[in-house]
Amino acid sequence: MEPRSAEDASLVQETLAGSQASFQLLVERYQDRLFALVRHYTKDPALIEDIVQETFLKAFRRLESFQHESSFYTWIYRIAVNTVLDVMKRRGRSPVTSMEDPELATGPAGVDTRVMAPDARLQREEIAGITHAVLAELPEIFRTVLVMREFEEMAYQDIADMLGISIGTVESRLFRARARFKEKLLQRHPEFGEGT
Amino acid sequence: MTMGHIDCSDARPLVPSYLDGELSEAQAGPLRRHLLDCQACRAGAQSGKNLRRWFAQSEPVAVPRDFASRVARLAFQGGEVVTAPAISDFELVPAAPPLARPAARKQDETRILNFVLRLTVAAALVALLASVAIRNMSRPSTAELRADDRPTMSLDQAVERLKLINEQAATTPVSAPHDRQP
Numbered sequence: 001m002e003p004r005s006a007e008d009a010s011l012v013q014e015t016l017a018g019s020q021a022s023f024q025l026l027v028e029r030y031q032d033r034l035f036a037l038v039r040h041y042t043k044d045p046a047l048i049e050d051i052v053q054e055t056f057l058k059a060f061r062r063l064e065s066f067q068h069e070s071s072f073y074t075w076i077y078r079i080a081v082n083t084v085l086d087v088m089k090r091r092g093r094s095p096v097t098s099m100e101d102p103e104l105a106t107g108p109a110g111v112d113t114r115v116m117a118p119d120a121r122l123q124r125e126e127i128a129g130i131t132h133a134v135l136a137e138l139p140e141i142f143r144t145v146l147v148m149r150e151f152e153e154m155a156y157q158d159i160a161d162m163l164g165i166s167i168g169t170v171e172s173r174l175f176r177a178r179a180r181f182k183e184k185l186l187q188r189h190p191e192f193g194e195g196t
Numbered sequence: 197m198t199m200g201h202i203d204c205s206d207a208r209p210l211v212p213s214y215l216d217g218e219l220s221e222a223q224a225g226p227l228r229r230h231l232l233d234c235q236a237c238r239a240g241a242q243s244g245k246n247l248r249r250w251f252a253q254s255e256p257v258a259v260p261r262d263f264a265s266r267v268a269r270l271a272f273q274g275g276e277v278v279t280a281p282a283i284s285d286f287e288l289v290p291a292a293p294p295l296a297r298p299a300a301r302k303q304d305e306t307r308i309l310n311f312v313l314r315l316t317v318a319a320a321l322v323a324l325l326a327s328v329a330i331r332n333m334s335r336p337s338t339a340e341l342r343a344d345d346r347p348t349m350s351l352d353q354a355v356e357r358l359k360l361i362n363e364q365a366a367t368t369p370v371s372a373p374h375d376r377q378p
Contacts (some may be wrong), residue, residue: 024268035257049260053267058273083228114243128254149216150251156218175212177355178247185250194243 016063027056030073034080040135041084051087055080070161075153078162085140113182114194125162134184143145143176149174202226207237215244 008029014022034052042048059066059076088190118127135143148154148162156170163170186193202210207230209317214227231238260266349357 009375020268020272023271024264027264027267031259032256035259036253039254039257045257047259049263053263053270056267057271057274061274114239115246115250117246118252124252125254126250127250131250134250140244146251150248151253156213171213174216178212181250182247 005068005071011066012063012066012068013074015060023060026072030076031056031071034076037077037080037147037152038084040132040151041088041143043132047087051083052080054087057099058083074158074162081144081162085144088140113179113186115182115185116192116194118192130185130189134181134188137184138177138180141173142180145170145173146177146181202230204234204237206233207231208240211237211241211244215241215248296314 008026011022011026011029015026022082031052034055035048038051042051055076058079061194062079068071098125118130122130134145145159145163148159154162156167160167165173207227210219210227212224214224219227231241
């Protein structure tokens with residue numbers, strides 16, 4: 001077990017034994033990453049805080065079920081994604097149901113749409129604003145896989161484990177998601193199309 | 197396809213995985229050589245790289261300073277750790293109860309609740325005082341309780357009046373009861 005995982009395991013055990021301070025340490029360890037994760041789904045700071053808080057409270061209530069088979073972060077990340085999707089679903093924010101089958105989805109997947117890199121004059125926050133606006137138009141199923149791969153830089157195998165799908169499905173879903181992202185990006189900003 | 201050479205139809209599907217660092221060296225080596233030779237596939241790979249640049253990390257999110265302590269306190273105030281089904285897959289969880297509110301908002305809610313409670317108590321007191329006042333207004337205005345408001349007579353006057361009534365009764369003939377029929 002890696003040192004960080006061993007420390008997490010100790011903190012989990014101490015929390016289960018009734019140590020509030022140990023649980024606080026667990027929260028401090030992962031709060032930044034979860035805030036960053038949830039921000040990919042909403043820009044509302046109060047909602048981000050609510051979702052991350054709910055994630056940690058759910059984790060606390062289910063702490064005995066943490067089997068140490070995966071890292072604590074993988075485990076809580078899964079809770080966070082479920083919580084985000086649940087909240088988005090309740091708020092009707094998903095433009096397309098998360099159960100959409102990417103293999104059946106119609107779209108420009110076969111079209112080799114090419115985009116330019118962001119203009120060097122754009123500030124980092126401007127790029128993030130455009131990207132998040134485009135992501136918000138994607139079905140949750142595509143947004144989630146893009147967030148996992150592009151922002152969280154997760155390996156295909158980790159994404160597959162997290163989503164309970166095969167690596168082949170991860171590849172095809174990513175392919176579709178990127179194609180859809182490019183399509184939406186060029187609809188909003190045709191000037192970033194190659195050859196324009 | 198041989199290990200040393202691949203064509204465009206083999207290369208194109210491998211490019212995204214290559215850019216994601218998911219290919220083994222045995223797969224990546226021939227693809228790299230193909231990309232060096234093939235301008236069209238190289239342009240496709242460059243487009244994939246361009247796309248990745250749209251996903252640059254933005255500024256870190258500011259986490260409230262007391263967030264961790266607040267969450268830990270809320271967790272332990274909520275009761276004991278209870279066993280729940282293990283989260284072993286990516287099933288969507290059932291609709292969750294409303295989100296717990298951050299402590300600052302809870303304090304606001306508590307303040308509002310206290311205000312409403314105080315207002316209710318004040319209204320109840322006003323209603324109680326009003327009912328007492330109304331009750332007092334309907335009471336007799338003097339300390340002497342009477343069945344009616346006719347002036348009282350003295351004992352002597354009462355005796356004289358009784359005598360008069362008896363005398364009148366003695367001089368008046370008694371009529372037969374109407375209900376006694378022969």
